[in-house]
Amino acid sequence: MTLSGNVQEGAWSVNVQTEPAEDGGYRSKIQVRHSSPEGDFEHAFRQGKKFNTERDAVLDGLREGMTWIGLKMARTIKM
Template identity: 50%
Template structure:
């Protein structure tokens, strides 16, 4: 059974789902940012593997919110 987590604000959300690996647990991160132009979505796998699912979810949410923070600051283009 996979563990998941989600956090959101008015115009963005970050969701995470874990999956087992040979070394522990990894996660896939899905970010959504709603803006005037429409809805922007991006999904990516976390670059780390964790000992527990809880660690994978928490760090995945942290990584996703960092990604959103950069997107909102216009640190990169889409």
């Protein structure tokens, strides 16, 4: 089974989908989006950590994606 999650508010969103890790467990594929007057930002990446359950992978993936959004909105990172 593949779990997915989505968090969004206003001009930003985080989408997460779990996938089996090669050596057992699960990882998340994370996609973040943020629209602003300076332009749209979109970034997709795979989570580096591995989890025993899909639930843990999707929850941590959402947290990690929301951290990216927070850093982008605070202009701490620029991509």
